[in-house]
Amino acid sequence: MNKNSFAKVPPMGWNSYDYYDTAVNEEQVKKNADYMAAHLKEYGWEYIVVDIQWYAHKAGSKREQFQYIPFSGLEMDEYSRLLPDPERFPSSAGQKGFAPLANYVHSLGLKFGIHIMRGIPRIAAQDHMKIKGSEVTADMAANPYSICPWNPDMYGLNHSPAGQAYYDSLLELYASWGVDFIKCDDICNTCNQSPHRENQYNAAHEVEMLANAIKRCGRPIVFSLSPGPALIDRAWHYEKYANMWRITDDFWDDWKYLKDMFRRCELWQTQVSEGCYPDCDMLPLGWIGKGFGKERMTGFTREEQRTMMTLWCLFGSPLMLGAEMTKMDDWTLSLLTNRKVLALLPPSCRPRxxxxxxxxxxxxxxxxxxxxxxxxxxxxxxxxxxxxxxxxxxxxxxxxxxxxxxxxxxxxxxxxxxxxxxxxxxxxxxxxxxxxx
Known part of the structure; x- marks a missing residue:
């Protein structure tokens, strides 16, 4: 199946990160899904995405010291594959994974997505754990020199049959859960990695391996790459293997970031096509920041919020809302439900x-x-x-x-x-x- 058939228009949905950081739980996801189904689905909003560290025990419990707790316990199966933390996601107990939650989201007529870090858990490599479909263990598939400088959970994977087998097993698992969207982190631009600063796209082989695994899993899954800034000279590679790729680092509610997006969008304006979307990142609208200890209404003025929505829609960016939707006010809702503005999103509307x-x-x-x-x-x-x-x-x-x-x-x-x-x-x-x- 052609990957572009997975996303004929830029994906529109909600992501847990801007409000909950690492600490979102099942009940909170369901409540946001309920809101989307009741108030936003008819306007094209459909993805519910659980962001980073859904597998980590006690995630967010030491936020004053760490965003990602070093050496924390990770929920995992025998094949080195991370599973949802059952304390936060009770329906996942008994290695059911996200299947029950995905079923709930699907019952509302919505789609379900998850965040993943590229690679294989470091603890799996350390303990020489198994990889489904391979005789090689995790320590032999992992590249210990390919590490994320801001998250301690994973090693990158070697470009090898064992590495491909691991990603194939991941996507087999995610497909069985009913996952419709994957946001893969530490993969779009790895410029902060040492000793690979001279090659900002040194995980390109992992993009290809994940894309191959998606093709093999038998389920249409939108493939999103993070973080940015994406490299314009590698646009052809992003377009060939992914559906979305971030053109910025994390975007927050500060005018300097929004003003800079005009330069970034100009750089990428000719690269928008069906199934291939340069991504301006999440919309920090409404109430955000609770998981960061800074719960607040967005710092953008109403004029800036309208400017952001206008640019994202005119450019043709995916729209991922970062707000706690159950606290949505009428103004924010009006920004997200203007059919005439949202009609600019399809790739047939060529921006310049x-x-x-x-x-x-x-x-x-x-x-x-x-x-x-x-x-x-x-x-x-x-x-x-x-x-x-x-x-x-x-x-x-x-x-x-x-x-x-x-x-x-x-x-x-x-x-x-x-x-x-x-x-x-x-x-x-x-x-x-x-x-x-």
């Missing part, structure tokens, strides 16, 4: 940034199927400012002024003198559908 400097940015897109033209004007400065664009700069020929529909508030207007102009507040934007005869 036509202007960027320190103070402003202008994007345009044309839906190849519908023939619909869009433009977005962004004020990147810290003061109210006028941002404009000539109609001829949008890639179409205009003989007269065009009718404009604001996709956020639904108001109508017209261009003047073949130019679109808007007075925008600091960090604000406007998104128009441009109606041409």
């Amino acid at each position: 940034q036509i202007f960027l400097d320190e103070d402003k940015a202008v994007w345009t897109a044309c839906d190849e199927k519908e023939g619909t033209l869009y433009t977005a004007l962004f004020n990147l400065s810290d003061e109210t400012a006028c941002v404009s664009v000539g109609l001829d700069d949008l890639g179409k020929e205009f003989e007269e002024d065009a009718a404009l529909t604001d996709l956020w508030d639904g108001t109508s207007s017209r261009s003047e003198n073949l130019e679109i102009r808007a007075i925008l507040p600091a960090h604000g934007c406007v998104l128009y559908q441009v109606l041409i005869k």
